[in-house]
Every structure is written in C-alpha cells, then in structure tokens.
Amino acid sequence: MTLRIAYLCMESVFSVRPLEALLAAGHDVRFLLRPLGPLSTRADPTLKRHRGFDIAMRRLLGLNLDEDRTNPFAIAADRDIPAWLCGSANTPLVRQLLVREKVDLIVVAFFNQLLTPMIIDAVPLGAINMHPSLLPHHRGPAPLFWTFKNGDDHSGLTIHRIAPGEDDGAILAAETIPLTFGTSGEDLIDQLADVAAAGVCDAIHRVVAGDHGTQQDHRLATRAPRPGPFDVVIDPSLSAKRIFSFARGVGRWNNLVVNVGGDVLRVLDAVDIDADRHLPGELVQIGDDLLLGAADGVVRLRTRRLTS
Numbered sequence: 001m002t003l004r005i006a007y008l009c010m011e012s013v014f015s016v017r018p019l020e021a022l023l024a025a026g027h028d029v030r031f032l033l034r035p036l037g038p039l040s041t042r043a044d045p046t047l048k049r050h051r052g053f054d055i056a057m058r059r060l061l062g063l064n065l066d067e068d069r070t071n072p073f074a075i076a077a078d079r080d081i082p083a084w085l086c087g088s089a090n091t092p093l094v095r096q097l098l099v100r101e102k103v104d105l106i107v108v109a110f111f112n113q114l115l116t117p118m119i120i121d122a123v124p125l126g127a128i129n130m131h132p133s134l135l136p137h138h139r140g141p142a143p144l145f146w147t148f149k150n151g152d153d154h155s156g157l158t159i160h161r162i163a164p165g166e167d168d169g170a171i172l173a174a175e176t177i178p179l180t181f182g183t184s185g186e187d188l189i190d191q192l193a194d195v196a197a198a199g200v201c202d203a204i205h206r207v208v209a210g211d212h213g214t215q216q217d218h219r220l221a222t223r224a225p226r227p228g229p230f231d232v233v234i235d236p237s238l239s240a241k242r243i244f245s246f247a248r249g250v251g252r253w254n255n256l257v258v259n260v261g262g263d264v265l266r267v268l269d270a271v272d273i274d275a276d277r278h279l280p281g282e283l284v285q286i287g288d289d290l291l292l293g294a295a296d297g298v299v300r301l302r303t304r305r306l307t308s
C-alpha cells in the first residue's frame with residue numbers, strides 16, 4: 001500500500017537512508033520538514049519553502065557532491081519533493097500543510113522537536129519515530145552521547161509510535177547493536193541508519209494493519225538529556241578504556257573538554273591506549289596530543305587549546 005508521508009528530518013545519514021528506503025518502496029513522500037535553525041528558533045512560528053537553489057548551484061559547479069550522503073534535502077531536490085523549513089513544528093501552519101497534502105502518516109528520523117497532539121492527530125495514521133536507543137532506555141534528545149558517556153556495551157534502534165510524551169510511544173520494532181571497543185560515533189550512526197532503513201517500511205506495514213505496538217515499561221525508562229557543561233568534561237579518574245570510548249564516540253561532534261592546569265583543551269578524538277603504562281593522574285601534552293594517565297593505561301587524546 002502506498003502512503004502519503006510527511007518526512008521530518010535534519011542533516012544526517014540517519015535521515016537520508018530511511019528516506020531512500022521509503023522512496024524505493026514506492027511511498028509518496030509529500031514533503032520534507034526540517035527545523036529552521038538552532039533550538040532557540042523552536043518558538044518561531046515561521047514556515048517557509050526551501051528552494052533548493054543552493055543545492056542545484058553546488059552540483060552545477062561540482063562542489064560538495066558528497067553532501068548527498070547526509071543531506072535529505074539533496075535527495076528531495078533530485079526527486080522534486082517539496083522541502084520546508086519551520087521554526088516550530090507545532091503550529092497551525094504545519095497542521096494546515098499536513099491536511100492540504102492529504103498526508104496519511106508522519107515519519108520522523110532525527111528531528112529536534114517533540115510533536116503535540118494537534119500535529120499527530122492531523123493525519124489518519126498518526127506518527128512514527130526512529131530513535132537511536134533501545135527504548136525505554138535513553139529517552140530524550142541525546143541518546144548517543146549518553147551511550148558513550150555511560151560506557152554502554154550496546155546500542156540499538158527503536159521504531160515507535162509517537163505519543164505526546166518524550167519517546168514514550170508504543171514500540172513497533174527494535175534491534176540491538178553491539179558496541180565493540182573503539183567504535184566511533186560516525187560508525188554507530190551508519191549502523192543505526194542501515195537498521196532504520198531496513199525496518200521503516202515493515203513498521204509502516206504494521207501501522208497500516210492496525211498494529212498498535214507494544215507499550216513501553218515506563219518503570220525501566222532512563223533519560224538522555226542534552227549534555228550540560230559538566231557532562232562534557234572528561235573525568236581523569238575513569239578507566240582508560242572508558243575515556244577512550246567516550247572520546248572516540250562523541251569527540252568529533254560534541255564539545256568534550258579536559259582541564260590541564262589552567263588550560264581548557266577541546267578533545268577531538270581518542271588516538272590509542274598504552275596499556276603497559278600506569279601513570280594515574282598524569283597529564284602530558286605533546287603538540288596537539290594529550291597523554292592522560294589512568295589506573296589501567298595511558299590514553300592519547302587529540303586536542304585543541306581553547307583557553308590559556
């Protein structure tokens with residue numbers, strides 16, 4: 001059955017691959033909707049068309065062609081699918097757009113706003129979301145950060161119905177992804193994107209068939225809030241493996257820092273571990289690298305100085 005779908009997304013391979021799967025299956029993606037800007041714009045009632053002119057010009061000039069991997073708007077431009085930018089997704093204007101396009105189902109893949117009943121109830125089949133954790137674990141906007149911060153040995157992908165709460169809707173499908181030591185955040189997102197692409201159409205079939213999904217056990221719920229200033233500071237008292245996994249997992253896309261005397265260093269990545277050296281509490285800077293001593297080894301971190 002072909003459905004008319006509104007696709008809510010942002011720039012990420014996690015948004016691109018499920019979109020490609022929906023189009024390959026023949027679903028009619030009526031439009032894409034992306035937030036206008038940073039979180040501060042969520043109160044902005046603006047809704048405007050994205051014209052795609054910049055994408056067309058970059059392609060004409062042969063520039064930034066690899067952006068298609070992470071830019072769902074580039075896919076939309078290829079397929080002549082309308083793309084929209086919104087401040088808040090929860091406005092009468094967005095509801096009117098859903099109704100005007102006769103959308104059957106909203107599909108969300110990496111979107112930084114919760115949907116209200118006004119939006120969910122505007123379409124016959126409601127909304128589903130692809131969440132990068134095994135719900136009810138790591139509900140919230142930053143599940144991957146806390147997966148690496150907590151030293152989890154697995155991640156996962158949950159496709160669930162969207163309810164008015166935060167990632168608390170009934171589960172349609174879930175798949176565990178083991179985390180091997182040293183997995184980067186980018187590698188995990190690639191795996192999650194593949195699982196989402198493989199499962200989204202089956203989840204839609206279940207919705208069409210009237211499957212309401214399995215209710216989450218709210219007693220087991222944990223939150224994954226956006227990290228605060230203290231959450232991004234690397235704790236030297238952790239094990240070398242925990243520090244390495246945390247920095248390798250989120251260093252390139254979160255502002256991790258470590259304090260070295262009076263300096264604050266931005267941690268970009270983890271390079272290696274020397275398990276034969278044991279220098280707990282020692283910090284030695286060599287060029288752009290920082291050697292951080294833990295009880296079970298020395299971690300080499302790639303850094304950049306922020307303050308002095």
